[in-house]
Amino acid sequence: MVCKEVLCFGIDDLQRTIDRYDSFNVAHADRILDDARTWLSGALTYQHTCLEAFDKSGSPAEIDIAKALNRSISFTANGLNVVSEMERMTSGLQLRRKLLASENAAGDTGLPRWVSFGRRRLLVSEIVEIKPNATVAQDGSGDYATITEALAAVPKKRGEAFVIYIKEGVYKEKVVVNRSLTNVVFIGDGPDKSKISGELNAVDGVKTFHTATFAVMGDGFMARDMGFENTAGAAKHQAVAVRVQSDMTIFHNCRMDGYQDTLYDFTYRHFYRDCAITGTVDFVFGNAKSVFQNCTLLLRRPSPASTMLSPPTPAATPTNPRRSFSITAP
Structure with a gap:
């Protein structure tokens, strides 16, 4: 499969x-x-x-x-x-320019050059200024009660941002942004308030690839002020909170919590700013070309008796050695 x-x-x-x-x-x-x-x-x-x-x-x-x-x-x-x-x-011929955020920022924003002006504005504007296309709320005050329902309303291959405002609450659902859903934007009330939660894991027979609580494949995705978690626990081994396989993707002021394999930074170009990521074994891993700017990577102890911890691990193969994670200050 x-x-x-x-x-x-x-x-x-x-x-x-x-x-x-x-x-x-x-x-x-x-x-x-x-x-x-x-x-x-x-x-x-x-x-x-x-x-x-x-x-x-x-x-x-x-x-x-x-x-x-x-x-x-x-x-x-x-x-x-x-x-x-x-x-x-x-x-x-002096036609090439490096793409690391610190060398491709417009002005002093520190953002990669592939971040358009409109997307930059979405990173800093208040929700009242943005006028979201859809609102998700568990208390019935929004357009939808679940994030999956809101995604079903997103036009395919959209050329401009489709903003989904996710109000405070813990959304216990497996959320997938399919490849046909481009330029989707999630804006929450804060990484500890608007949270997507799941518990799929390898011990229960799920392939690591499919354990992700949240998976995004549609290019141009952005998430701001959101939390993502996999609560399976250390004993359940591989249990991904977030799998990112969409190009030109941004996470700003987000939190990703798990134990083993928290963030599956699968492939393409990604930018993480002011994010917190927690885990134990290979908790940031993958084959992407990503910048982590002013992010906190917090090692968790799997159990009170355990001392074995693992740092982030970008993948490389003999045929594709140039993938990398860059961890920088703003």
């Missing part, structure tokens, strides 16, 4: 990389190449995830699929090598 799901995303990434090159313009080579690297890296991540999802039974069908996947991985890695060479060439 995981393999089929992620390969569909990988095919999408390969297609949008091809489409991006069809409109190649030397004047915008830096942006085009960064998009291509991001999406090819995404495709490679999905291919590796599929390969790792096999049960290693050694059946003939599994062996044949694994061989095909390894060939696909090699082709995608070759594409990344081509991008690297083009980056080297355009760098010589």
Whole structure:
């Protein structure tokens, strides 16, 4: 199930990389190449995830699929090598610009350059100034009682922000922002007030990928003043609170609580500012290119007798070594 799901995303990434090159313009080579690297890296991540999802039974069908996947991985890695060479060439022409937030901010905002003016405004405006498209409230004072109901009303492939105001409350639901739901914005009443809570975990038979209390796949997602948690506990092993696999995604003043695998920073470009993330083992992990600005990473003790703790772990493979987590001050 995981393999089929992620390969569909990988095919999408390969297609949008091809489409991006069809409109190649030397004047915008830096942006085009960064998009291509991001999406090819995404495709490679999905291919590796599929390969790792096999049960290693050694059946003939599994062996044949694994061989095909390894060939696909090699082709995608070759594409990344081509991008690297083009980056080297355009760098010589002074067309490349680095994308870390501290080097791409407009003015002194410290934000990545892919954050538009409209999105910057959403980060600082009061909710009364924003006029949300939908309001979620458990007490009946909003348009919807659950976040999932509000997401069902979001137009697909929307080009501008669709703001969902989530009033104070603990929302015990598995929330998924599908790939077709672009530019969705969650605004809460505070990370300790508006909270999405779940308890799916590996010990109970759920694949790590699917344990996420909150998963976002739609590009351009933003969350502000929100809390996310997986309450399964240390004894339940892998139990993800947040899985992020949407490009150009922002979390501002959010809290993510869990134990093992709290934040699955899966792939693409992400920016976290003024966030708190708690956990024990690999509690920030994945293959994304992410900046954590002025964030608090809090190590939790799995049990009173335990002394084994684990720091954040960005993934890297021989064919895709340039993924990284950057932890910075503002």
